[in-house]
Amino acid sequence: MKKPTVRLPDIEDDAAFTARLQPLASKILPAQPGPQEAKEDRLSGIPELHQSVTARQAVASRRDEIEAKRGPKKRYEYVLPVRVGDALADDARKNGISATICLLQVLRNAGYPVIQEDLLDLRLERARK
Amino acid sequence: MSSPLIALASTKGGAGKTTLAFLLATSISRRLGKLVACIDADPNATLDTVLRLYADPDILALRADAETLLQTIREAREQATLVLIDLEGSASQAMLYAIGKADLVLIPAQPSAFDIREANKTAAVVAQAADLVGREIPFRIVFTRTPVLRQRVAEHSREQFKRAGLPLLPVEIMERVAFREMTYSGRSPQATAPDSAAAANIDAFTSAVLDLVAP
Numbered sequence: 001m002k003k004p005t006v007r008l009p010d011i012e013d014d015a016a017f018t019a020r021l022q023p024l025a026s027k028i029l030p031a032q033p034g035p036q037e038a039k040e041d042r043l044s045g046i047p048e049l050h051q052s053v054t055a056r057q058a059v060a061s062r063r064d065e066i067e068a069k070r071g072p073k074k075r076y077e078y079v080l081p082v083r084v085g086d087a088l089a090d091d092a093r094k095n096g097i098s099a100t101i102c103l104l105q106v107l108r109n110a111g112y113p114v115i116q117e118d119l120l121d122l123r124l125e126r127a128r129k
Numbered sequence: 130m131s132s133p134l135i136a137l138a139s140t141k142g143g144a145g146k147t148t149l150a151f152l153l154a155t156s157i158s159r160r161l162g163k164l165v166a167c168i169d170a171d172p173n174a175t176l177d178t179v180l181r182l183y184a185d186p187d188i189l190a191l192r193a194d195a196e197t198l199l200q201t202i203r204e205a206r207e208q209a210t211l212v213l214i215d216l217e218g219s220a221s222q223a224m225l226y227a228i229g230k231a232d233l234v235l236i237p238a239q240p241s242a243f244d245i246r247e248a249n250k251t252a253a254v255v256a257q258a259a260d261l262v263g264r265e266i267p268f269r270i271v272f273t274r275t276p277v278l279r280q281r282v283a284e285h286s287r288e289q290f291k292r293a294g295l296p297l298l299p300v301e302i303m304e305r306v307a308f309r310e311m312t313y314s315g316r317s318p319q320a321t322a323p324d325s326a327a328a329a330n331i332d333a334f335t336s337a338v339l340d341l342v343a344p
Contacts, residue, residue, distance in 0.1 A: 011229075011262055014199050020261045021225045028220045028254060 066117040131206040132166075133342040135213050136231040140254070141247035142218025145237035145273030147176045148308060150215040154180070155317035156335040157211055158187035161344065166209035168193050168201055170227060171217040182315025195222035202230055210344045220254065228258045233342045234268035235298070240275055240286035252295050267341060271334075272301040300337040303330055 011017040080088075085099070092102035101119055108114035135153065137146040150167060158165040166189040169177040180190040189209055193201035198214075205212045214227045228234055234255050238248040248270055259266040270290055275283050290297050302308070307318040307327035318327035 017199070017229060017262065018226070020263075021229050021258060024254070024257050024261055025222060025225055027257075029222060029225075030220075 066120055069115065069117045132209055132211050133232040133344055134202065134206065134227075134230055135211070135233045135235060135338070135342060136224075136227040137213065137215050137235050137237065138224055138228055138251055138255070139216075139218060139236050139238065139244075139247055140220050140224075140251050141238075141244060144218065144239060144244055144247070145271070145302065146218065147171070147179070147215050148273065149235060149237055149271060149302065150176050150213050151179055151311070152302070152308075152317060152331050153335065153338060154188050154213055155185065156319055156331050157339070158185065159317075159319060160335060160339075161210060163187065163210035163344075164189055164208060166191060166205035166212045168198070168205055168212065168214045170194065170198055170223040171215055173217065176215040179312055179315050182313075193223070195226065198223050198226050199230070202227075211342070225254070225258060228255055228266060229262045231266055233338070234266060235271050235338070236268060237271045237273045237302075238286075238290075239273055240280075240283040242286075245286055245289050248290070249293060249295065269296050269298040269341070271298045274304040275301045277303055277305075298334075298337050300330070300334045302334060303327075305330070 011020065088102050089099045092099040095102065097105075104114050104118050108119070137150045139146055154165050154167045164187055167176060167180060168191045169175075169180075170193050172194070174192060177190050177192050180188055184190075189205065191201055191205060202212065202214070214231070216224045216227055234251075236248050236251045236255075238244040252268060252270070255266055255268045272283075272287070287297065303326075305318075305327045307322060307325060311317055311321070314321065317331065318325050319331055322328055
């Protein structure tokens, strides 16, 4: 008879346990209609601000306010592998947004505190002026 | 130390999860003379239904869904010597929780390309869940409904798993009428025909499983 395998410690806290499995759930489980719709809304809502003339004007007129809300910036792109940066740039190009906005969207969807103003591309508005 | 937990999982329906859960529950409770808990987390509740046909006092039949599964596991582990979880035949939140908590995952597969493909997928889910919860989650593929007579397709199917490096339980569940009859009576062949080949098959299967998770 074989020696039984030794069982290792389990995660006792339900919240920690379910949170750890969440990335796998997102990957393999079929999307639920409700949350999925909400996610799509979050993904598509911001760039559209740049599509309407009125919205663009509103963004341009609020530039100072938006920059104040955003606060100081620190850049992390130096730590991104080139491969990841290239993939981001590709996705951004396909969606007609900048790589920075694309990265910020990813971070926001992952739950990081990215605010609405962070997703406005002020350079785009300046170029359109 | 809490009672060992065995999850019967496969992303494919009809592979034999409920049959294995029923056979293990009846056989282990009989062999150990102790309470075994069976959590039916399949919305169809087939295991729960068959267990209630012949209410064995040594088997605690419970039902759960993804919302209640973790609490049900805790309660079952407090009361029973061993806990079994039967799951629905598709990827589900309950499946992830059960795998994440399991001491052993049994992945049933019939000797067919469809079953092998889904068993491979389920094995990958187990490996990824183990990475995420940060512990080893042992698993075994269990061949079910294998033909009594030697057949080329069964040999070929075993070979597929060996090539994929997936561990097979050394005992297979053969295709037998007795396993179909028990779905009507709620009693295992060990109780109704203890000297039969089917009973011997279950006995060997139980030993192979208990070698991996001794309560």
